[in-house]
Amino acid sequence: MEAWPVYLLTGSVVGFIAGLLGIGGGLLMVPILAATFISLDFPADRIVHIALGTTTAIITLTAISSLRAHHARGAVNWPVVRYMTPGIIAGALIGSTLAGQLSNRVLGVIFVLFIYSAATQMWLNLKPGADYALPGKVGLLTAGGVIGAISSLVAIGGGLLTVPFLSACQVRMHHAIGTAAAVGFPVALASAAGYAVNGLLQTQPLPDYSLGYIYLPALMMVAMTSTVTAPWGAKTAHILPAVALRKIFAGLLYLLGTKLLLDFLG
Structure with missing residues (x-):
């Protein structure tokens, strides 16, 4: 319980960003939760697994709030969501299962590399050219599988991949952005289920109040504030340009990624 202020503040920030940018906030949550779990003396070789699993469970709740706000504004392409979802679920289960087989250090390095890559993309505002048409059902299914697998492995809601x-x-x-928010729900739900099951199947003791790799106190407290602030972010996304906010977010990602890397090196 000594970490509850961190959980509540984290939820407030990531909920707003989830709504604003159409992402699940996992890139912020994972390093913050990992640092918190280190301070609480959680099992050292399961820190990243618990941070990833808890984050995916939190994103499940955040995504519901965010997608409802975007749906209310008519910004969700539901046919795209429907065709991508089966691939997303399969990919997310594969990604979370793979994460369960990797060591804490390897999983942490993968996450840090991804967070640096995402921060660079945001800082430079790199965007693919709008040179393609939406693929058919098979193409959307395949894209969903790739997005689901990568998103599960690094505990993101899929927005960083779905929006581009x-x-x-x-x-x-x-x-x-609105469709990415909707896609984030099946990504997070399948990922959270995968992390819960894989955590329950491993024999090493986990912290009290854990459901597999999901730490329930952090889940409840972060979700409590993130579901409140996500609609605020979604509303802001339709009012203000997000360029400056993206750069601030990118800078914060660089700092958090470096902090997590130093924790591993230490």
């Missing part, structure tokens, strides 16, 4: 994909397929940015 849809933008490249000539989907308007607000609709790309």
Whole structure:
């Protein structure tokens, strides 16, 4: 319980960002939770697994709030969501299962490399050209599988991958963000289920109040505030340009990624 202020503040920030940018906030949550779990003396070789699993469970709740806000504004392309979802679920289960087989250090390095890559993409505002049309059912199913697997492995809601994909397929940015928010729900739900099951199947003791690799106190407290602030972010996304906020977010990702890397090196 000594970590509850961290959980509540983390939830407030990531919920707002989830709604604003159409992402699940996992890139912020994982390093913050990992640092918190280190301070609580959680099993050293399961720190990243618990941070990833808890984050995916939190994103499940955040995504519901965010997608409802975007749906209310007519910004969700539901046919795209429907065709991508089976691939997303399969990919997310594969990704979370793979994560369970990797060591804490390897999983941490993968996450840090991804967070640096995402921060660079945001800072430079790199976007694919809108040179393609939306693929058919098989293409959307395949794209969903790839997005689901990668998102599960690094505990993101899929927005960082879904928004560029849809933008490249000539989907308007607000609709790309709203659709990414909707896609984030099946990504997170399948990922959380995978982390819970894989954690329950491993023999090493985990912290009290854990459901597999999901730490329930952090889940409840972060979700409590993130579901409140996500609609605020979604509303802001339709009012203000997000360029400056993206750069601030990218800078914060660099700092958190470096902090997590130093924790591993230490």
